[in-house]
Amino acid sequence: MTVIKSTALAAGLAAALLGTGPAAAQQEPGLTPTTIKIGMFAPLSGANMAYGFDVANAAKMYYDKINKEGGIHGRKIEVVLEDDRCNANDLVAAVKKLVEQDQVFMLNGGSCSAAVVAAKEYVVRNKVPLVMLNASGDGALYPPTDYIFGAFSISQYAVGGAMIDFAAKTFGAKKVAYVNHDDAYGAWNLEGAKADAEASKVDLAVESVNPTINDVTAPFLKLRAANPDALLIVTYARPAALMIKKAAEMGFNKPIILSVTGTANLSQLMQNVGGPDALKNFYVQDVLADLPGGPKIKWVYDMYKQSYPDLAAKPDHPQAYMPYGIPSAMSIVKALQAAGPNPTREKVLEAMKTLNFDSGVMAGPVVFGPSERAANKATIFIKFDGTNQTLQPGVYSSRWKFKG
Amino acid sequence: MRFVALTVAAAILIALPLVTTGYVVYLANLLLTFTVLCLGMHIVIGETGQFSLAHAAFYGIGIYAAGIAGTSFGTPFPVSILIGGLAAAAIGFVIGMVALRMRDIYLALATFAFGEAMQWVFLNWNAVTGGPNGLRIAPARLFGLELVTDKDAYPFVVATAVAMLVLTVIVARARLGRSFRAVRESEIAAQAMGVPVQRTKVVAFGISAFFAGIAGGMFTLFSTYIHPDSLGFQTTILVLTMVVVGGLGSIGGAVGGAIAFGLISELLRQAPSFQEIAYGAILILFMMYAPKGLFAFLADRFRGARHA
Numbered sequence: 001m002t003v004i005k006s007t008a009l010a011a012g013l014a015a016a017l018l019g020t021g022p023a024a025a026q027q028e029p030g031l032t033p034t035t036i037k038i039g040m041f042a043p044l045s046g047a048n049m050a051y052g053f054d055v056a057n058a059a060k061m062y063y064d065k066i067n068k069e070g071g072i073h074g075r076k077i078e079v080v081l082e083d084d085r086c087n088a089n090d091l092v093a094a095v096k097k098l099v100e101q102d103q104v105f106m107l108n109g110g111s112c113s114a115a116v117v118a119a120k121e122y123v124v125r126n127k128v129p130l131v132m133l134n135a136s137g138d139g140a141l142y143p144p145t146d147y148i149f150g151a152f153s154i155s156q157y158a159v160g161g162a163m164i165d166f167a168a169k170t171f172g173a174k175k176v177a178y179v180n181h182d183d184a185y186g187a188w189n190l191e192g193a194k195a196d197a198e199a200s201k202v203d204l205a206v207e208s209v210n211p212t213i214n215d216v217t218a219p220f221l222k223l224r225a226a227n228p229d230a231l232l233i234v235t236y237a238r239p240a241a242l243m244i245k246k247a248a249e250m251g252f253n254k255p256i257i258l259s260v261t262g263t264a265n266l267s268q269l270m271q272n273v274g275g276p277d278a279l280k281n282f283y284v285q286d287v288l289a290d291l292p293g294g295p296k297i298k299w300v301y302d303m304y305k306q307s308y309p310d311l312a313a314k315p316d317h318p319q320a321y322m323p324y325g326i327p328s329a330m331s332i333v334k335a336l337q338a339a340g341p342n343p344t345r346e347k348v349l350e351a352m353k354t355l356n357f358d359s360g361v362m363a364g365p366v367v368f369g370p371s372e373r374a375a376n377k378a379t380i381f382i383k384f385d386g387t388n389q390t391l392q393p394g395v396y397s398s399r400w401k402f403k404g
Numbered sequence: 405m406r407f408v409a410l411t412v413a414a415a416i417l418i419a420l421p422l423v424t425t426g427y428v429v430y431l432a433n434l435l436l437t438f439t440v441l442c443l444g445m446h447i448v449i450g451e452t453g454q455f456s457l458a459h460a461a462f463y464g465i466g467i468y469a470a471g472i473a474g475t476s477f478g479t480p481f482p483v484s485i486l487i488g489g490l491a492a493a494a495i496g497f498v499i500g501m502v503a504l505r506m507r508d509i510y511l512a513l514a515t516f517a518f519g520e521a522m523q524w525v526f527l528n529w530n531a532v533t534g535g536p537n538g539l540r541i542a543p544a545r546l547f548g549l550e551l552v553t554d555k556d557a558y559p560f561v562v563a564t565a566v567a568m569l570v571l572t573v574i575v576a577r578a579r580l581g582r583s584f585r586a587v588r589e590s591e592i593a594a595q596a597m598g599v600p601v602q603r604t605k606v607v608a609f610g611i612s613a614f615f616a617g618i619a620g621g622m623f624t625l626f627s628t629y630i631h632p633d634s635l636g637f638q639t640t641i642l643v644l645t646m647v648v649v650g651g652l653g654s655i656g657g658a659v660g661g662a663i664a665f666g667l668i669s670e671l672l673r674q675a676p677s678f679q680e681i682a683y684g685a686i687l688i689l690f691m692m693y694a695p696k697g698l699f700a701f702l703a704d705r706f707r708g709a710r711h712a
Binding site for chain 1: 425430434527528535536538540629631632634670679680
């Protein structure tokens, strides 16, 4: 009887061990002894491809570099890449496919803010770590959750605030004309701008325009009537070019400051505004650590040429936002390394919350915290006269803080 | 043949959540929602011949109305969906009244303008729609049951889609459906036959908007977020394309178009480098070789094979 009992006990223990062993391993999807599967998504097609195609390529080339160096605790990073078309329904489909069908360990994606916010509830409910690519994605970052990290390029709140900070400090502006969009981006950056305007005692004259606007005469005339010390344009490329052109036509000679969202190609902007005469007193915001292609970030462009020689040979490649993909991939690698040889999603999330490092790519460091999910808040400014780009001294940020 | 097709469709619908992942079920939910949107557009364009380009707006009204009802007032989801449908229908009737004075391209432009205006409302009525931040929608609820996954929502999405399909068939076979088609063929002849043309048009707009509103309510069963960007003219054009590809004027075409075109679109998403070219080529091929739509094309082929 004792023998039977002992045998049953041993069998029970063995079954329990055998049963729980693999089950424990299976609790973390996307992990094998030799690989970690990461699900990436970005706009890889259509009109918004420029926002994400080369950004995803940059993240992939960084993962390749890590793999060549031996991976993370012996595991190689395996990337599954999906096209999200910058559209909420497609992005959610891509995320669900990566999580449920491809069984990835964590997500690294999103270049379009409004679309990526649509996945928020799903990733939070399923406790999947989501590290955005280059979307500001403020709607998914505030209020903060344990699962979503982003704004590696910059938070839109910081964009607006930094624009005011630069205008106030550099030109002593007391009244600024502020053009933004009547969409999510516009609402977020205006909130940041208001916080800094209040702190710097700057009066704001605001015109919110539709991204598809064709004629900016009316908003421009309203802003000029306010007699501003500087014109701040926080829009996408088309309204920005129209506004700069209109300002030149109307003889506006005060500083014009364009946000990082306003152009991906300065030479194209010069053509769109009718030549260098429109850019006599013109400044553009950037979030990189240096001028595009400058010595501080040359290594990123060199890595791109090495990784994608065919793409690099094409005109307009790498696309302007390419370097933005590096800090998000770096963050994932650092968090995985910190999570140790037996990573879990929870361990990686805890490690993400403590990240504080200089990527060497962006104007400011990547800093997360217990309730901070937006990585970068710093910007630089460049004077552009149609030919030459001159880096302006200093790094500018926003005083805006989330008041949850 | 119809019986066999219906049996196969029913078997697929039943088996789907049992043998596939949540991702596939999400796609099924989305395609069934677009199917109801297509049925609504079929009623106003295919049956009644009135060019309406405001479908995304009615869909949005349905989403916001159902979403706000469920989230802010805790209404059970069947009630929320009905609220979405009725809110859209009420506005659809008003648009139908305006439409009485217009036809053809003028009607198309007027309804397009309404769609754009509604998107502006969604974007700027911050207190109600969340404006540019989008609106978070609480998971649908019914007597303590909460739909938190796509598989939870699926049976109810299917049931609603089937109910709307049956309703479409009932309307098409009723006197009202015959009135719709009479108006489509010739308003003068319809009037001579005693069809109240004006009233028929208004009813068509109202019913079509009701379908779009119900589709919006269905969306809130499996999605917890809506942003005005998803409710623009592209959505209307997508639905119109589905209806035309499926076959204008046929219920089977509207259903087949929504499913076929939705699947093609999702499959093409897996081939980013070629999808725009492939998408365009598929549309051109459909218009060249199946101008009456996919449903009529397949029916002709089937009849040809039987007679051969």
